[in-house]
Amino acid sequence: MDFNILLKNRRAVRDFQDRQVPESLVKEIIQDTCFAPTASNGQPCKFIIIQDRDYIKKLSDESKRNLLADLERNPSSSLAMYEATLRDESFNAFYNAPCLALVIGPKNVWSLDVDCGLTVAYFMFSATSRGLGTCWIALGANIRDPQILAEMGMPEGCRIVAPVILGYPTSIPQPLERHEPEIIKIIS
């Protein structure tokens, strides 16, 4: 796919067909992310893939529960704007997606957030170029139950940076509004 088309057609997709993404395709997308640059070529990102909608729902419930507990401890947190959504039992943070990729990495890598940001952009472009849709679900990163983490094989010392849902879109949403780029100064 031409990059200019891809650039303008990648959207946050939250509405998926009832159709699983073949594991081989998920692996191809992850292979593409290996081309992403990372600080000092550290390549810290690792992946956990979940292709079981019930298990994905369980992770949504776990993350929502932890966020609500955080909000109760700190009612003035910026989470307050999501309170009604988090309390809605029918709300699945992962939008009933057929596939969830957790992008994780070692907590002690100082550049982990930016490395994962770059890597997820590759993931999104690769998925879009294959006709798939993605969305980074920040609300879904709060999985803390030791049993669930053990089931998922979460390595010691790692944290979840990016939960990314993946699937075949039912439709491609309109682009969200963007403001003009803010160029503060040009020194020439």
Add this chain to the structure above:
Amino acid sequence: MDFNILLKNRRAVRDFQDRQVPESLVKEIIQDTCFAPTASNGQPCKFIIIQDRDYIKKLSDESKRNLLADLERNPSSSLAMYEATLRDESFNAFYNAPCLALVIGPKNVWSLDVDCGLTVAYFMFSATSRGLGTCWIALGANIRDPQILAEMGMPEGCRIVAPVILGYPTSIPQPLERHEPEIIKIIS
């Protein structure tokens, strides 16, 4: 440019032709970054563009000086591996690039690092698709002199996340070695 070609051909470029990047082209690349996803569509990234090699060298000196001071305060820091490089007066952290884009944003945006990571990936792909080369220079982010920050118009409450050099490559480097992707577990 076809995305599959772009994906495999984007490299960290540190060796540039003695030729300035037209300001209009820099602006087109920045316009393309506006398509990047950001948390809650917050679009926090702003840009400072420097197209003056002497000024870029001054920023390199400033960043190196601050990193060496950090290292003197904390000799066991991971910066130690860069000590010889930082002490080398002839070393320009920005590799004498003709153009430097500083990607900045508000310190109080919790997602700023990942938002900038996603945005820089768009910047890199857009630049590569136009025949330009880029490299994220983490060592160049430590600009703290109040006078320099004022000259650059750094807004109150913002920080530099990503200094990205930009220019016409003299050659395209070979890809750095990548390990196979680490898929910890597939739950299906």
